[in-house]
Amino acid sequence: MSNGEVKNQNPIALAMAALVLIAFAVVLGYMIHIASGADDKLWTRSTYLFGSIEAIAFAAAGFIFGKEVHRQQAANAERRADAADQKASAASQKAAEATKAASSIKSLVDTKAAAKALLTGANPQSSAGISDLQEISAFSERVLKSI
Secondary structure: OOHHHHHHOOHHHHHHHHHHHHHHHHHHHHHHHHOOOOOHHHHHHHHHHHHHHHHHHHHHHHHHHHHHHHHHHHHHHHHHHHHHHHHHHHHHHHHHHHHHHHHHHHHHHHHHHHHHHHHHOOOOOOOHHHHHHHHHHHHHHHHHHHO
16 A cells, blocks of 8 residues: 555544554464463453454454555456447447448439439339439438448
8 A cells, every 4th residue: 555545544543443453463462372371261262352353453454455455446447447438439430430431322322323314314213223223222221220
């Protein structure tokens, strides 16, 4: 944990957490000291008390070191969100390019159909070549609507 993160924590709470950890170390030393010579009754009572102090000490350690763990999780989540934003932006750009391409194809087909109708003097509905172009134009229109 960097010094800046320690300074951001409440100094009173940080001091209390440090005192709890020191008290835990003292109790642990006592437990090691009595481990070899204690009778069963004293050892059972000591382990019962040690479990309670251990839980409090772990909470204090979590207070001191937990911020670092959550900071890392937040940084990972932020990186995943940035990657998702980049993918969404790329997909949006591709969709815009596809729309532009489909629109260009439709305009080209419409222009070709109109030019062919003028050159042949045919009715656009009756000419086979023109109706093929109109079919392509209609397909392009459907593609544009689906994008």
